[in-house]
Amino acid sequence: MFKFSVHEYPTGRYQWFIKEKAKDLILGRINAEIREWCRMNMVENINVELKAILQESFSTFHSEMEEGRKELSEFEISLDKRYSFDKCTRDRNFLDDFEDTVLSWPILPIAFPLSFVITAVLSPLLIPLVIKDVIDKLDRHGYNENKQEQMQKWCLEFLKEYNQQSIQKLIEETYLDDFITRVKHLTDYVIPKRIEADEKYIHHIIEDLRNSSLISRQYRPLENRCMFILGMIMLLDMDLEFSGFKHSDEYIGTHNTADTEIGRGAFSDVYSTEILIANKHKKAAVKTFRQPLEGNEESYIQLAEVHNLRRFCHTNIVELYGISYKFDKEGTKYLQIFMELCDYSLDDIIFNDANRSWKPCCMFENLEECQEAFNFFITILLDICRGLLYIHNKGFVHRDLKLSNILIKDGRVKIADMGVAKEVSYILGTLTGTLTTIAPEVYRGKLYGTEADIYSLGIIMWEMWYCEAAYSTMEYNYLNMHEFADCIKEGKRPTFNTSFAPPSELKNMIETCWSPNPSVRPSAENVFVELSSLVRL
Known part of the structure; x- marks a missing residue:
């Protein structure tokens, strides 16, 4: 690269002139080599390739945003008919703001500095800007005696500047400074403004005078779409978390023995099986969903249980072993959840005489005669409270606490079916649970919290005492859901109408748990303390 002919060596009367000519000559050769290397390796296509990668990465989110824009714009129109928004809210399209924030701000700092670096490499005018003056003090007499030796010395000094440090400095002074400035603008200005706008938006929604069913119908398509997107994100997260568990031959492997069905739910079938975890055989329950995992809005419902169980680790909550996928002949994917195998559900024990050796407490005349049943009653309820207290302390509400979702293993409670459990802050008043x-x-349709689980606990305590399903009497048999709901809202509760009702302390606690006023209901911890005191009765 630095083989110069005799006539190329710079000459002149002035030292500065020789130095400048030498610098131009050397940089010209370096730039020519770099441009040829870039041409051979098609470096100029980097921008096109990066743009294609970014477009592909963001295309899904962009299309989802477009659908959300359409649905949200319809919602805004209906609100504008009723309310007069302030100028800030009226003049801004928040989804447009958000899209600009997501797509423009993070991408521009990437696209601009990269193109700048490439331009700096290809343009002979920009490279000298990042190269310091490496030509040392010129001895014109020595230079004239051996021009070739001096030029080679200068060439080597220039090449030393083309190293990782100089490139890193260029990136830091262009890309990082600009990137940090943009992120700071995003965090200090754009995001706070959006939060402020969202708070105003939510304030208008809260003050909306429309009935809940109309609002629910209007929100439902958008909510379903959000759940679908959230399901895709959760699936990606779980693919990373349980990547090993998906390979049945490696971590979770079912044996050739036929699996035994142990239950059926609204969305899934549950079988007992034997699995291999860390080279140890273990009995397990496997829940297989009937709907495909991908491509439907129910994927969020399926994945919610796994998502929740991953966050819980407690003696009184069913343990998650892992997940797997089952494929049909067409290659459709179905989610399988491998969990701790239990002996019975509390529903099986309470409502089935064959699964218990004792009579219900209500069939005796005093506590001395029903010690076995009463001890079971207290032991199970204390375990339920332990598990429930753990769930509530995590900021969650179970939302479907009932006998069939309380499993028994070796005489200890395992709270199950965490699929509808939700963090208190995310509860929107959706009707969820068992009638x-x-x-x-x-x-x-009100916003609710952990008090809703305590209400369910009160019903469970009544059912355990009487070994009878609540509201199973004739007066409720022919009511539809709305009529039954009206009865509950009016204060109707199961009655204590047998010869031996619960002791007054227990009866009062049950009635407090199912009080129509949530603020009156005790916490899971308070119920635990009260039940513990009953052990001495």
Whole structure:
């Protein structure tokens, strides 16, 4: 690269002139070599390739945003008919703001500095800007005696400047400074403004005078779409978390023995099986969903249980072993959840004489005669409270606490079916649960919290005492859901109408748990303390 002919060596009367000519000559050769290397390796296509990668990465989110824009714009129109928004809210399209924030701000700092670096490499005018003056003091007499030796010395000094440090400095002074400035603008200005706008938006929604069913119908398509997107994100997260568990031959492997069905739910079938975890055989329950995992809005419902169980680790909550996928002949993917195998559900024990050796407490005349049943009653309820207290302390509400979702293993409680459990801050008043254990505030469509689980616990305590399903009497048999909900909202509760009702302390606690006023209900910890005191009765 630095083989110069005799006539190329710079000459002149002035030292500065020789130095400048030598610098131009050397940089010209370096630039020519770099441009040829870039041409051979098609470096000029980097921008096109990066743009294609970014477009592909963001295309899914962009299309989802477009659908959300459409649905949100319809919602805004209906609100504008009723309310007069302030100028800030009226003049801004928040989804447009958000899209600009997501797509423009993070991408521009990437696209601009990269193109700048490439331009700096290809342009002979920009390279000298990052190269310091490496030509030392010129001895014109020595230079004239051996021009070739001096030029080679200068060439080597220039090449030393083309190293990792100089390139890193260029990136830091262009890309990082600009990137940090943009991120700071995003965090200090754009995001706070969006939060402020969202708070105003939510304030208008809260003050909306429309009935809940109309609002629910309007929100439902958008909510379903959000759940679908959230399901895709959760699936990606779980693919990373349980990547090993998906390979049945490596971590979770079912044996050739036929699996035994142990239950059927609204969305899934549950079988007992034997699995291999860390070279140890272990009995397990496997829940297989009937709907495909991908491509439907129910994927969020399926994945929610796994998502929740991953966050819980407690003696009184069923343990998650891992997940797997089952494929049909067409290659459709179905989610399988491998969990701790239990002996019975509390539903099996309470409502099936064959699974218990004792009579219900209500069939005796005093506590001395029903010690076995009463001890079981207290032991199980204390375990339920332990598990429930753990869930509530995590900031969650179970939302479907009932006998069939309380499993028994070796005489200890395992709370199951965490699929509908949700963090208190994310509860929107959606009707969720089983008719007979749903709290009145849930039927009313109000925002609710852990108190809804305590209401369900009160119903469970009544059912355990009488070994009878709540609201199973004739007066409720022919009611539809709305009529039944009206009864609950009016204060109807199961009655204590047998010869031996629960002791007054227990009866009062049950009635407090299912109080129509959530603020009156005790916490899971308070119920635990009260039940512990009953052990001495």
